[in-house]
Amino acid sequence: MGHAGEQEQPREVRGGGLAARDIAAKCTIRNGSRLLPYINTRNTARDMGVIRGILGERKLSYIGWSYGTYLGAVYTQLFPRHSDRTVLDSAVDPANDNAVGLNWAITCADNTVSWPRDPARYRRDAHREKARHPIYGDFAANITPCAFWPRGAEPATRVDNTAAALVIQNQWDPQTPLSSGRALHRALHGSRLVYIHGGRGHTVYALPGAPARVTRTVDAYLTDGHLPKTDLTCNS
Known part of the structure; x- marks a missing residue:
């Protein structure tokens, strides 16, 4: 797909914005705007x-890591009546507000309501985050293809149930932080959290x-289906 020349683009869309729009445009051409809105977590769960x-x-037992924790949730x-033993390791926040680890199709379709459509908004956010976080920088605030993506067919699922899941979380997880694990634990009211103090x-x-x-806790849960009586803290 051809693009207008650099001189015709708004200043805020240049650089990273052009690359993000290019990804969205190529995906739309190859897959069609009628397909992309339906590539989302809800439909993946339905496939399961x-x-x-x-x-x-009758029921499905499941182990998920990283984004797989959101899918499992x-x-x-x-399908609460068809859920059995569920282990969610290194959890994504079920609000799904910054699921950068996902591929673009699912990331954008799950979050099209919350992703801003104005490239200038990303530019302002990136400058602010770079100043606030000089080491991490603006990685999580910069523009993505979602700014140009077709609207998703349905909103992301709000997780709020009593599933008897086992949530595993390192203290120092660089991709799905402790706050995300705790958020998922709160959203699954019947769950237990296994927190690894000092875990990296x-x-x-x-x-x-x-x-x-x-290992013992997860193995026992998968074997007999009984959660620990309380949340657990382990040392790394």
């Missing part, structure tokens, strides 16, 4: 429900070096 039905299973919200890195369970107590 279809797979469960095809397999003849959405599944419990849409993104994702915990089934990785080399995972605290033994985390």
Whole structure:
């Protein structure tokens, strides 16, 4: 797809804005604006429900890491009667306000209501965040293809249920921070939080070096279906 010359673009759309718009334009051309609004987390969760039905299973047990935690939470919200043992490791905030780890299609379709459409807004936010956070910079505030994306077919799912999930969270997770894990724990009222004090890195369970107590707790839950009686704190 051809683009107008640089001299014809508003100042706020140049640079990163042009790249973001180019991604959105190419995805729209290749996939069609009729398809893109439907590539979202809700429909992925519905696909999981279809797979469960095809397999003849009454309930689905699930382990999700990172963005997979939001997907698992959405599944419990849409299909509570068909949810069984659910482990959510390194949780994305269910409000989904900054899901930068997702691919653009899902990120943009899930958040088209909240993503600003004015490129100048991103420019102002980026300058502000760079001043406030000199080390991290404006990474999370800069413009993305979502500013130019077709509107999603439906809003993102609000997670608010009593799913008996097990939420695993490192203290120093650089991608899904502790605040996100706690937010998901609050949204799933029947859940238990396993907090790794001093834990570093993104994702915990089934990785080399995972605290033994985390492994025992998750294994026991997946085996017998019983959550810990209270939230747990483990040392890294």
